[in-house]
């Protein structure tokens with residue numbers, strides 16, 4: 530996979546379907562025969578589903594077995610982070626190092642920007658939860674076991690396993706700068722060994738939400754315009770799911786941003 534916008538779209542389409550996600554989850558455990566997959570997900574359109582995964586470069590056939598490709602393994606690795614137990618304090622944690630940085634794919638929302646994967650060591654496990662107050666725009670998600678930090682247009686997700694993803698990054702240089710900045714902030718808190726004092730969260734207003742909406746004024750959500758929808762969203766008079774155009778894969782990063790912003794309301 531070269532990560533061209535067309536390939537990114539193939540991957541998004543392939544993973545947009547629950548049956549194909551289930552097949553991918555089975556393949557993470559081990560290679561499977563078609564019969565095994567059919568028993569788990571049913572035979573209806575199985576060939577079609579497998580073809581979609583193959584076209585996206587996520588899975589392949591080898592000696593009569595369905596297997597994950599290297600790209601598929603890498604893709605699933607970044608999707609399968611597990612929540613970790615929360616710790617009470619930071620004392621005893623080794624200072625962080627950035628051990629790996631790789632550009633993965635162009636961002637779906639803007640193909641001139643990148644989605645980056647990095648690794649930090651040591652993994653912070655449940656201590657990540659304690660770091661949420663360090664950042665004016667951050668929240669810890671118990672569901673995925675990750676700290677999600679918003680820094681301007683960049684969304685940084687630090688997983689308890691040590692993996693870090695960043696969206697809307699302009700260059701490798703910018704990625705390194707952002708990671709270094711994060712590392713400094715977190716290492717300072719580790720050196721103090723205590724839970725940081727909560728910072729006041731930055732308020733979210735409708736203008737900020739508006740910039741991440743499709744801004745087509747299509748009225749599918751039942752509002753006159755995207756701006757009106759943003760106002761009602763901030764006022765909690767509607768919900769984000771009513772803007773169905775946002776579900777299009779090209780708005781995936783925008784949707785991620787809006788969901789993060791709504792947490793701060």
Ligand code: SF4
Pocket residue numbers: 742743744745746747748749750751752753754755756758771772773774775
């Ligand atoms: S459905 Fe979404 S894109 Fe269409 S007007 Fe409403 S907010 Fe805008």
